[in-house]
Amino acid sequence: MSGAMIALWVILGIIGVFLVAFIVIYNGLVRLRNQVKNAWSQIDVQLKRRYDLIPNLMETVKGYMKHERETLESVTNARNMAQQLSGGSVGARSKAEGELGSALGRLLAVVENYPDLKANQNFLALQEELTSTENKISFSRQFYNDSVLRLNNQTQIFPSNIVAGMTGFKAEEFFEVSAAEERKAPKVNFS
């Protein structure tokens, strides 16, 4: 085999390696982006579930809580507000949902003062449903944020940033917690 032939094969080999690396990285990025989309729709499902539960909760609670008009109204308002914004941007939504979350938190806190309500079977089932929905919202947000972090890392670190730049992958927005009390104690880890 002549020198030129060897050089040709080497060049072809190198191109091949690059091509394979490109495909692998690109597929990884696509998978991550789909995961982010999927996680986002999961948050959506849970938020809708919360909208649906609130009127039910209001019906059950109303008869018992005569002196908590303000608390009840703030939950209803926050719910309507959040539902209106549900087609909006990630930032606006997370703010509205955060407010709804803290309004609900205040409501569930005052329940402690109503022993009759706490003994109501219907309310207990609703409370479990609502608590679990809250948990599911925060778990789906946690999974969404983890996925976004991985995607964003991939779009920024070498060499996948080159592939991401060529094929138009952009960093995604985190679903931040915006309610004041939920932001109180940020934990920073430097390890």
Next chain:
Amino acid sequence: MWEQIRSNRIRTVGLVVGMGLLLLILGYFLGLAFTESGIAGLVIALVIWVVMSLVGYFQGDSILLATAGAKKIKRSDHQRLYNIVEEMTIASGLPKMPDVYIIDDPALNAFATGRNPEKAAVIITSGLLQKLNRDELQGVIAHEMAHIKNKDVLLMAMTSVLLGTIVILAWYGSRMMIFGGGGRSRRDSSGGGGGQAIIMVIALVLAILAPLLANMIYFAISRKREYLADACGASYTRYPEGLASALEKLGASTGQLKSANQATAPMYITNPFRKKGRAASDLSSTHPPISERIRILRSMGGGTSFADYDTAYKQVHGGKGGVIPASAMGLAGATSQAVTPPKRTPEPDKITRTRETSDLMWKMGNYKEIDCDCGAKLRVPPGFKETSIKCPHCGRVHKVK
């Protein structure tokens, strides 16, 4: 996380391949000893292994569920448990929620089955459902979900099939050599001579050593996966204390699970045969000692990432080697901030939980429930023939549907 699973997989594959080689060597020498053809032995060993693997792959989970006496439950049977499993499905990002099964047994234990994340199940005992609060239950379910997500379930099932094949071959091989008088070797002693005797000795030694060695490999794989599942579980719930305090309760209980056996032991969250207070840290243990797992989870210092778990592991082990591969650290370390501070959720107390659980078990046994106006609850056994029943409390007569 994928990276860490992948690099762990490579190490595990090494161990499994080692076990496979052990099987082949054993088959080869047993073949030489009995039929003078190592290839025949190889083929026999492979056939047994393939058949057992196929059965294990396609029927393994149903066999396991049947021998454990587990019953599938619906959402309406136990709302809270079902919700917790849903929550952990979301947190772990599994594509589909696993089925939920209950074993009617006061012992505290749990395990997961299923050959892939799409077709999986988590199984817990009724004792566990009754003794653990919501956070603890969540921790246990998160641990089981991690087993499913990391594909440990399939791995352990396939490895235990391999182990079983080695044990069976070695058992029959050694019995035939000792009690069967090794018919062939005696007949051929005039021609074969010393060579055949050496092969017989090698085969016998292998038949004795191979099962022990395979067991050790099996347990090494199993124990590593337990730590990893703990670490993943902590990162799903963002609340290591839940799992730690559940493990504490599990460790304090002495009940042995009736339906477990040696082959299924590594599937459970804690060793079902463990004696109280025994620090099972020797090589023949499928699980790391509970006290150690608790100490690691409690040393995570508020963090919940793999890096935090690894640091805690090293701390507990006096600075020696971690369990999480370095390649996974950078990636997972960044996600360690708790997205939300864990909320303490309102939940029923112990008495309510006990009642719920016993209600569930009656229902599973097909008992009919009739609420009497006087507040008593009548339970009608499935074989009840009469059309009406009198409340023993107040004397009202109820129709039995």
